[in-house]
Amino acid sequence: MKNKLLSLAVLLLVNFANHAQKVEFETYQLSNGMDVILHQDNTAPVVTVSVMYHVGAKDEHPERTGMAHFFEHLLFEGTKNIDRGEWFKIVSSNGGSNNANTTDDRTYYYEVFPSNSLELGLWMESERLMHPIINQIGVDTQNEVVKEEKRLRVDNQPYGKFLENVKLHMFKKHPYKGTTIGKMEHLDAATLEEFQAFNKKYYVPNNAVLVVAGDIDVPSTKKMIEDYFGPIPRGEDIVRNFPKEDPITETIRAKAYDSNIQIPAVVTAYRTPAMTERDAYVLNMLSSYLSTGKTSKLYKKMVDEKKMALQVGAFNISQEDYGTYIVYGLPLGDTTLDNLIAEIDEEIVKVQTDLISERDYQKLQNIFENNFVNSNSSIAGIANSLARYHMLYDDVNLINNEIDIYRSITREEIQAVAKKYLNPNQRLVLEYLPETEKAK
Structure with a gap:
């Protein structure tokens, strides 16, 4: 009897999952190579604007680890049209929230706004991509922020270097052997020109996907996306050819x-x-x-x-x-x-x-x-x-x-x-x- 009840519960859950989780979406590409995904859900007056860039810790120069994560911080510093220190103020004053995160494989930025601020979210993310201000003041400021994060989450955290040591031994050739937060001496040694070159190489529309989800009108959203992201020039194609690991054959x-x-x-x-x-x-x-x-x-x-x-x-x-x-x-x-x-x-x-x-x-x-x-x-x-x-x-x-x-x-x-x-x-x-x- 218990097995029958368990099977019935599974069947009901499968049916519920099939019904509840169907996500409708539309995908297309801008002429500059930027991929776009739209998901319309008008049940609540909320919209998420997000951009994922195909750049993570594995893309860094081995003597400049931590660069990808550093950019997660640096690109909140300001743009040509958003003054230093104003990014978060603009978001919060318009009833929104935002954040970003980095892995070995990608970097993700997003804003959640009331749907009447959709255009603001699109403008801000296009500013981050088209007009970032990468100067020494921003680099120095975020250098200290990243160091404090490393002290808090890694250096002074019990078992904080657990994964770092696993990766160090598991990967001898592939850049997964490093950590996302990187080494602080590498960031200290990096020049402003290196930060600018990293941005120019990886923060390009053809290395990104823009997602707009929530309470949107699709035709007007497409027009705004074209207006804000369409003029951004395509970057050079990124070629990855990471070394392969040899099989582990003994403990x-x-x-x-x-x-x-x-x-x-x-x-x-x-x-x-x-x-x-x-x-x-x-x-x-x-x-x-x-x-x-x-x-x-x-x-x-x-x-x-x-x-x-x-x-x-x-x-x-x-x-x-x-x-x-x-x-x-x-x-x-x-x-x-x-x-x-x-x-x-x-x-x-x-x-x-x-x-x-x-x-x-x-x-x-x-x-x-x-x-x-x-x-x-x-x-x-x-x-x-x-x-x-x-x-x-x-x-x-x-x-x-x-x-x-x-x-x-x-x-x-x-x-x-x-x-x-x-x-x-x-x-x-x-x-x-x-x-x-x-x-x-």
């Missing part, structure tokens, strides 16, 4: 030290395929199976039942060129790091050896159906998804049908993918230790 062992922690951690990390590959989706499901929620396999076993770990988790970092599958644990009491690894490996071997139960499989489907329903519950979320699917997946339709990929994944695939990627000879084992352990 990489490493240690890292953190002055901000007292409890050590252990990490096992595996290089996985790009986010567009089907196996990446399977690995996402596998990480949920192992560590999403208190009833997940690793948490229930190691935290709840055996009380070996304060925390344990698994997650797949999907990126444009490669992914990284990470499993980690923090020991409790006298548990050693080796014991943690052994218990984690035991659960992975179970997945490789036996099919997960039908009940656990249905639970996974519930999780991903729910994530799908929630992912586009706001206009800002829809704008982000449209930009991301276009730029990094080259398939905007994923906003509506990505869930079909998860629905089609079988228990046999989960087993096969675990066998393919999660093997001891294909991984990094990193001991992340308190600084006091360094002298021992």
